Amino acid sequence: MDLQELRIFATVVQEGGITKAAKRLNRVQSNVTTRVRQLEDRLQTELFHRRGKRLILTPAGQTLLEYAERLLALASEAEAAVQHDTPRGVFRLGAMESTAAVRLPEPLSVYAKKHPDVVLELKTGNPTQLSKALMAGEIDAALVAEPVAEARFDWIVAFDEEPVIVTGQDHPPISDSGDLPRTVIVFEHGCPHRRRLEEWYAERRDLPQRTVELGSYHAMLGCVLAGMGAALVPRSVISSFPEAHRLRIHRLPKHQQRLRTLLIWQKGACPPKVAALRRILQGGDRPNTDQDPANGPSHK
Known part of the structure; x- marks a missing residue:
């Protein structure tokens, strides 16, 4: 699927019409209209209901918009990853509810201070849900309890829980x-x-x-x-x-008496955003002052 067509389509939705989209994209209106029509022809479905000059997303258009936003964000992330080793962009992290509530506030605070160009998004769920989300590309990494499917993920031990x-x-x-x-x-x-x-x-x-x-x-x-x-x-x-x-x-x-929480990510691919969190969890980017009030010093 052509990313340029998806970018034009998403811009039309964001701007609410062809005229404003063409101005934002620095294109003539006829070109924007043609590209949207070509996309509809390729997909063999209408993406907009035409109400005079108004364009209203069809159900198919709404579905495509969700995928288009993800694909465009992923393309932008890929460009940044190739060009820079510095973490930047949106970091979509998954975590179990207990981990998010108790274990993550301190390392994520460190992360935010060290990497201000990263926008953190947190999704909670159980390990099965988070593993599926990671495989689907909906999140970049996850903190889950063992065991994990080692053939699908790379991982480190983040926390030991009792x-x-x-x-x-x-x-x-x-x-x-x-x-x-x-x-x-x-x-x-x-x-x-x-x-x-x-x-x-x-x-x-x-x-x-x-x-x-x-x-x-x-x-x-x-x-x-x-x-x-x-x-x-x-x-x-x-x-x-x-x-x-x-x-x-x-x-x-x-x-x-032991249940390890693992940081997992896609096998063979550890982007800078994930690598930065990995270093923090392993103690490389923060002082070793973590203390579990109920359990004494935690083991990393």
């Missing part, structure tokens, strides 16, 4: 012989902490009687505090919860 079970203070100690939580509060399927909790139950040949799905860790901890059930969360998340002192923490067996 998943723990949290209950209200009056819940008895959790043991293999009994006293397992009967209600669990979890994220949707695809969440690595939910998967770890399900593995923990499976090892005990047991299942919770009730599962409640929520969309944020603080909401989950609030429900735990209210006595609605138990949850499995990264220990680092608990440190950011105002009522943490009213929670009871139960550690998992030793072989389940």
Whole structure:
């Protein structure tokens, strides 16, 4: 698909008509009209409804606009990457909700100060969603819990997390012989902490009687505090919860006490924007002062 045609099409949409688009593009109106018509002929579909001098996007036109904006942005990024080693442009980063809330504020603050020409955009989701978004080119890198598809991605270890079970203070100690939580509060399927909790139950040949799905860790901890059930969360998340002192923490067996968060990106392609974040996470571009209030020094 011709990028110049897409640029003309996108400009017509942005300017609201042929006349203003032609002026912005420094072209005659007939040329802009012809290029739009040629694009419609090539795609064999109308991109605009014509209402006199007004142009209104058709559903097909709206779909093409979304792709055109992505392709033009990618072309601009490719030019910048070839011409400069300095990070610049839009950096679309994906992260799990817990990582975005607790782990990312400090390194992203460092990143923003060191690379002011980069515009950071953050997308949250579970590892499955973020991996698919990365493969589709919707994001540039992602922070996800292991495991990852090593054939598709390059990666580094960004953070070590300790998943723990949290209950209200009056819940008895959790043991293999009994006293397992009967209600669990979890994220949707695809969440690595939910998967770890399900593995923990499976090892005990047991299942919770009730599962409640929520969309944020603080909401989950609030429900735990209210006595609605138990949850499995990264220990680092608990440190950011105002009522943490009213929670009871139960550690998992030793072989389940570690869950690494990885920074992943497309195999064989690490653009300057991603490389800059990689250096920060590995400690190369910031002082080694990171401290996890709940867990002591974090391991990078």
